[in-house]
Structures are given as C-alpha cells and as structure tokens.
Amino acid sequence: MADQTDTAARTDAPRATSNRSTTPHSDAFKEYISSNWAERTDVLPPAREEASFAADRRARLSAKYPGKRLVIPAGRLKQRSNDTDYPFRAHTSFSYLTGWGSDSEPGSVLVLEPHAGGGHEATLYFRERAGRDSDEFYANPEIGEFWIGPRPSLAQVAADLQLATLGIAELDRVIGSVDENTLVVRGADPELTTLIDAHVEAAVVEAEDEAALPTIAFSPAEGERDEVDESALLDQDLSEMRLVKDDYEIGQMRLAIDATRRGFDDIIADFPRITGHERGERLVEGVFNGRARADGNAVGYDTIAASGPHACILHWTRNDGPVVPGDLMLVDAGVELDSYYTADITRTLPVSGTFSPEQRMIYEAVREAADAAFAIVRPGIRFREVHATAMGVIARKTAEWGLLPVSAEEAVEPQNQQHRRYMVHGTSHHLGLDVHDCAKARRELYLDGVLEAGMVFTIEPGLYFQPDDLTVPESFRGIGVRIEDDIVVTATGAENLSVQIPRTADDVEAWIARSRP
Incomplete structure (x- = not known):
C-alpha cells in the first residue's frame, strides 16, 4: 500500500502522521503537478434502472411527513486500523431512497426539503471531485484522485440518479436552518446527527412557546422523551416501507x-x-x-x-x-x-x-x-x-x-x-x-x-x-x-x-x- 501524505495544506485526512514520507509541497512542485493535464469532459450517464423506483420511494416517504425536513445521511468511512478504513457501505435507508449502492460517496447526505404547498424537493449533497488547481487531488489520501481514483462530478451523479445535486459545502446552509421540524436518520452519521441535534435544541430554546411545539427528537443523553420520538418513527417507517419489495x-x-x-x-x-x-x-x-x-x-x-x-x-x-x-x-x-x-x-x-x-x-x-x-x-x-x-x-x-x-x-x-x-x-x-x-x-x-x-x-x-x-x-x-x-x-x-x-x-x-x- 502506498504511503500517505502529511502536508499543511491537507484537509480531512486526520490519520496521516508526521512519521510518514510526505508529498512535496514546494511551489515548484505545486506548479508542475497542477499543469498539463488533458481537459476533462463529463460524459453524462443514462439514468440507472433504479432511479425511477427510488423516486417513487421518496414520494411515498414524503407523503408520510408533510412539512418536515428529512435528512438521510449515507454515513462515513469507518476506521479499521490506524490509517486504513473498512470498505465503505452506505446506510441502507440512504441507498433505498437514492438508488446509490457500491459506487456511493462517503459523507453524502440526502435532504428532502418540504414545500409550502405540500411534497418535498430532494437534493443530494456530496463532496464533488477536486479540480487540478487544488492540492486535494494529489495530497489527500482519503478522497484524493491519486489515492482512490476518479470521483464523479455533480452533473454525472445528477444524471445517473435523476436527483438534484449540490456540493457538500452547501449542506452548511441546511444545517444552519434546521428547526423542530427537522428529522434525521439517527444511526447513519453520528457526527452529523449530533450537530443537527444541537441546532434543533437551540431552535427549541429560542421558541416563544416551548410547550406548543411539536414533539422533537433529542439524542438519548439530552434527556427523556416525553412523547413519540419522530426520528425513531422515521427509521421505523423506512423499515416498514421495505417490507414489500418493488x-x-x-x-x-x-x-x-x-x-x-x-x-x-x-x-x-x-x-x-x-x-x-x-x-x-x-x-x-x-x-x-x-x-x-x-x-x-x-x-x-x-x-x-x-x-x-x-x-x-x-x-x-x-x-x-x-x-x-x-x-x-x-x-x-x-x-x-x-x-x-x-x-x-x-x-x-x-x-x-x-x-x-x-x-x-x-x-x-x-x-x-x-x-x-x-x-x-x-x-x-x-x-x-x-x-x-x-x-x-x-x-x-x-x-x-x-x-x-x-x-x-x-x-x-x-x-x-x-x-x-x-x-x-x-x-x-x-x-x-x-x-x-x-x-x-x-x-x-x-x-x-x-x-x-x-x-x-x-x-x-x-x-x-x-x-x-x-x-x-x-x-x-x-x-x-x-x-x-x-x-x-x-x-x-x-x-x-x-x-x-x-x-x-x-x-x-x-x-x-x-x-x-
């Protein structure tokens, strides 16, 4: 297995250590490695067979949760030992609702945003591939192209899954706007769930009439639930939807x-x-x-x-x-x-x-x-x-x-x-x-x-x-x-x-x- 890098510019690769040989980061190296690459042309794939079935599943879920923002993470890589990970497998609910299987990207998140007039708009957020003008493609051993191979573009995934796509950085806007009407599939991405819980709790604290708010979901450490945990119901509903196969x-x-x-x-x-x-x-x-x-x-x-x-x-x-x-x-x-x-x-x-x-x-x-x-x-x-x-x-x-x-x-x-x-x-x-x-x-x-x-x-x-x-x-x-x-x-x-x-x-x-x- 190739050695990993350790550069000041590296991001999202926390398990690389200073005891490893490093990728050069001189200005001359950066200038040379960023130049003279063939132009990329995105060939958009046809929609995969499962795309229409996944759309039907999302519509069924949408009908169960009017007015609720639904967050369904794919999950993240899980560490096996030191700086090696288990093969990534997306959360079952995420795959069921997107049709994205073994080619899915770690850290992706599906969001169903409610419409005022009913229904939801589905958007898939994931880390799009890096341009050759950044150091990510060669210096990041967890997501860089030199380490794990080419990653799809936003346009390619949108065409493949028949879903609107946005870069993962855009998810910050969603997280910043979550409130008591936001539900998350809780077991998929613990870090994201904790972050959403904190924003939901803040929204509750700021509410003028806390007692009038609908039932919400806190993490178990934040106290007992007085009524039904709607996020648990989301997990339950997604399980029950799968009882009958299409x-x-x-x-x-x-x-x-x-x-x-x-x-x-x-x-x-x-x-x-x-x-x-x-x-x-x-x-x-x-x-x-x-x-x-x-x-x-x-x-x-x-x-x-x-x-x-x-x-x-x-x-x-x-x-x-x-x-x-x-x-x-x-x-x-x-x-x-x-x-x-x-x-x-x-x-x-x-x-x-x-x-x-x-x-x-x-x-x-x-x-x-x-x-x-x-x-x-x-x-x-x-x-x-x-x-x-x-x-x-x-x-x-x-x-x-x-x-x-x-x-x-x-x-x-x-x-x-x-x-x-x-x-x-x-x-x-x-x-x-x-x-x-x-x-x-x-x-x-x-x-x-x-x-x-x-x-x-x-x-x-x-x-x-x-x-x-x-x-x-x-x-x-x-x-x-x-x-x-x-x-x-x-x-x-x-x-x-x-x-x-x-x-x-x-x-x-x-x-x-x-x-x-």
Whole structure:
C-alpha cells in the first residue's frame, strides 16, 4: 500500500502522521503537478434502472411527513486500523431512497426539503471531485484522485440518479436552518446527527412557546422523551416501507441468488483442495468470497463455513477448522450485488459426497420442515405461522426419535417447547438491502404481520445436535443441518427463488458427484 501524505495544506485526512514520507509541497512542485493535464469532459450517464423506483420511494416517504425536513445521511468511512478504513457501505435507508449502492460517496447526505404547498424537493449533497488547481487531488489520501481514483462530478451523479445535486459545502446552509421540524436518520452519521441535534435544541430554546411545539427528537443523553420520538418513527417507517419489495428489488434478489448458486458450485468443485488443507473452512470462505467479488460487490454477511461439529454453532464465522470426509459441511452464504441487495442461502453438504444413514435422516427431516413451511405461504397468513409450521415438524421428528420427554403435541405448547433445544433460532427473517431486512419495523407488521405479495424472506429450519448432548444418540452428536431458501410471496402463493440450488438429499449427492473434477 502506498504511503500517505502529511502536508499543511491537507484537509480531512486526520490519520496521516508526521512519521510518514510526505508529498512535496514546494511551489515548484505545486506548479508542475497542477499543469498539463488533458481537459476533462463529463460524459453524462443514462439514468440507472433504479432511479425511477427510488423516486417513487421518496414520494411515498414524503407523503408520510408533510412539512418536515428529512435528512438521510449515507454515513462515513469507518476506521479499521490506524490509517486504513473498512470498505465503505452506505446506510441502507440512504441507498433505498437514492438508488446509490457500491459506487456511493462517503459523507453524502440526502435532504428532502418540504414545500409550502405540500411534497418535498430532494437534493443530494456530496463532496464533488477536486479540480487540478487544488492540492486535494494529489495530497489527500482519503478522497484524493491519486489515492482512490476518479470521483464523479455533480452533473454525472445528477444524471445517473435523476436527483438534484449540490456540493457538500452547501449542506452548511441546511444545517444552519434546521428547526423542530427537522428529522434525521439517527444511526447513519453520528457526527452529523449530533450537530443537527444541537441546532434543533437551540431552535427549541429560542421558541416563544416551548410547550406548543411539536414533539422533537433529542439524542438519548439530552434527556427523556416525553412523547413519540419522530426520528425513531422515521427509521421505523423506512423499515416498514421495505417490507414489500418493488419489481426492481425482486429482480435484484434473483440476480443475487443466481450469483450465490455459482458460489456454491465453486465450493463443491474445489472440495479436493479444501479437504487437503488444515483450515479447509477458510478455503470455503475464500472461494465463495471470490465469487461474491467477481459477480457482485461483496458478501452480504460473514460467510459461515462450518464443518463437522462446527455446524452446531449457529453463527460460526471463525472458519478455521478442517473439512473432513465423512462430516457434513454447512455453508450459509450470500452474494451482495453492487445495488446492495443480498441473497441468504444455506446448504448442508456431505463432504465425502454421500450422506450416512443418520445424516440423511436428519437432513430429510429438516427439508420436510422447510417444505411444510413453504407450503402454507400465501397472502393473508401471518408471518409467525411460517415458523410455527416448521417447528411442528421439528417437534414431531424429535419426538419420533425418542429425544423428547413429552409428546410432540405437548412440546409445541408455549409452556413447554422442549424440541427447541435442537433448534433455538427462528425460521424466517425478511431479506433485501440488509440480510436481516426491515429490522426496525413494528412487531405487528413483522412477526405478527400479514403476508403480502412482494414480501421476500427466508425459510431456514435446522437441527443441531451438540457434540456433548447426552439427550441424543451418540451417532447424532456433532451433526448440524440447516437448509435455507429465499422466498417471495406472490399474488396466489409463493415462489422459492433459490429452488434451483439442489435441496433434497438425493439431489445434493448428485450435485456433488457431477461438480467434482
């Protein structure tokens, strides 16, 4: 990695230190590096496909908040170590409302300014690219072109996203005018949120009749909220808007799932190398991550590559164990596209290519639970019924195997739940821009919500028999199985978007047989 600069003229690069070699800053150098560059010509891109969908989303949000100024930050770079940062990922709400994904600029802010007659005007503020007459393009390691590559112009982004754009310096005017009618997505950019809070508080103090003002949002340290926190409602509304996906979103989910299928193919094809390495789980992770970078932006979450008893650890992401023939390999992974939409798929694979009798019995029980849950999905049922249906099968199977101290019918009673020892997690979660999407939605619209066409969620039952669990036969211990698919609710039922990734025990064995060299 190239060394960073430390010059008096540098701005917004606070982590460069005096212990580094520095960019020259003599007058002769500055004059020479600023001259003899080819003239830039802005080629304006066509509007991206998502632009019209994002405009519709903004219009829906606008209708919920008449007269309110809405501030939706993208967020900023997060430090990984010293002067290196994590790859930037814009806040989900920002991407949802702008259509800007992996190519978004850190520090950007979307502002919806209310019109007196109703509605809002949307403006995107971001740091426009520096001219060659400044030192930013060569001397700033966080945003300079010599360090991170070309950045788009205001005109290019405006054409791409079909949004009005202004330079980030113009945001000062907005911040200076905020009042009790300004709401901000609070988790996206803590520094900006603190600044806006201070201006809102000042506006309240200056008001002639403080008691008559509408409810406002302070940061938690500033005191208890007497009534509803409208900024929390903004987060909630944005989560709930995403519960039903539009056509663009469903199309992106299909593409993410297709890429994820190719990632699973890659893993199986590389099994000989994976099983020959002492940390074969790391190789599984690496192979899948390679596909995610080739066909998308990244992985949508840390890949779970859990072999043998590690499959009984629900969120095993250390991925440092061997992959041993005879064991099962549980892979929970998803490709995130440049639009940030992600898949979330789990398949459990016999490393040797065939299931043992016990492995097959457990695997097929999990598949039966998944199939039973999928069979009831249709508009009008409640989301929690999907989980209840899957758990009914889990209870029945574990009771048949003699693992429960009560009958299956008794186990599913709320006061019992003994079968949950072998599957403590839920069966489903919404999926989209976040792998656990819509997380701030109200319970009555999520867990207790009624399914609608366009909702996308997972179905992912499992059975996990810990290596030291004395309630199960010794031959079961250390076996963990999960099957996870991504489902979209249709007008008349549901579609399993990931059904082309083999699911039955027979199909999985055939998949491994034909994929190996």
